[in-house]
Amino acid sequence: MSIAFRKELRDLKPYVPGKPIESVMKEFGIKNVIKLASNENPLGFSEKVKEILMKSLDNLALYPDGNATNLKEALSEKLDIDVDNILPSSGADEMIDLIAKTVISPGDEAITADITFPRYISTTKMMGGTPIVVPLKNFTFDLNGILNNITNRTKLIWICNPNNPTGTIVTEKELMDFFEKVPENILIVYDEAYREYVTRDDYPKNSIEFVKKYPNILVMRTFSKAYGLAGLRVAYAIGSKKIIENINKVRGPFNVNSLAQIAAIAALKDDEFLERIYNLNLEGKNYLYDQFKNMNLEFPPSEANHIYVNVGKDAQEVFVELQKRGVIIRPMGGTWIRVSVGTMEENRTFIEKLKEVLGM
Ligand SMILES: Cc1ncc(COP(=O)(O)O)c(C=O)c1O
Known part of the structure; x- marks a missing residue:
């Protein structure tokens, strides 16, 4: 007799994270590798955060x-x-897990988009819920489409703004x-992981x-992106006390480690660092837009620190060649x-190599 794992896990696949630099170095026997795969911060994190971490x-x-x-x-x-x-x-990531554990029971529905951050779908399935996936319209969350898919089984709506991966x-x-039209018994999760990069006034x-x-x-926010603390794992949610x-009932007792707590507090005080990141990201985005236009590659303009771009060739192949x-x-x-979007040097290297791979 073998162990009977929960049936909800049968179709679930482990999350595939962006490939680490070390494993690419080893696999291809090369020394210089840049990672533009996980929307991390190319400037690292604030010096003020570093100071307090060293002391702690x-x-x-x-x-x-x-x-x-x-x-x-x-x-x-x-x-x-x-x-x-x-x-x-x-x-x-942990918060997404905790939310699903808090509201989804077998048979419940959770609505989100296709394509968006994949953990909304996998955590819904993990709890025995059914993800209802509404295609993006013009690369953007289709809020009316989501409203049209609300049923009496809907428990949760996941919104990602700016959206990952389309920006x-x-x-x-x-x-x-939209909020006015969603019944109050449905939890709306509003994920703002990339909020610090947004340039548009109507956001x-x-x-x-x-x-x-x-x-x-x-509302969900993270210190992993603009604050550059992805390695420490710290984020937060803001919502009604209820x-x-x-959510607090399903949380592990010591879920946020000591260094993460200390670093996040210091990071909140360094607005100058955020401004540098915002400006660097904007410069990088504008450069990449110009290059993509010159190369005739289609992309939706991004309000985040990443760009979704059609390279006109099998993406998996381009991934390996890059x-x-x-x-x-x-x-x-x-x-x-x-x-x-990386440092300007990284952005230039990426374009040079992409041109090579696409034969331009
Ligand atoms: C939209 C979105 N939400 C959540 C996360 C998870 O972020 P964290 O590093 O805080 O777990 C990511 C990470 O890429 C993301 O893109």
């Missing part, structure tokens, strides 16, 4: 503060919302109209106002790839 290395024998009290207080002050409306997590946004006005600047207005909205209280030349990107479906 002696305190690792003790468990972290399981309540992340200081981090919650720092966020509460910065965002002007009560500490009871905030819940830190070990990356937004497109829905506007504040479109969102407000919601302060999503905390959504939480204050609607009791069924949970939502936070329930790796041989020391560049890691993310192959998506068909002929589409996603490339993260």
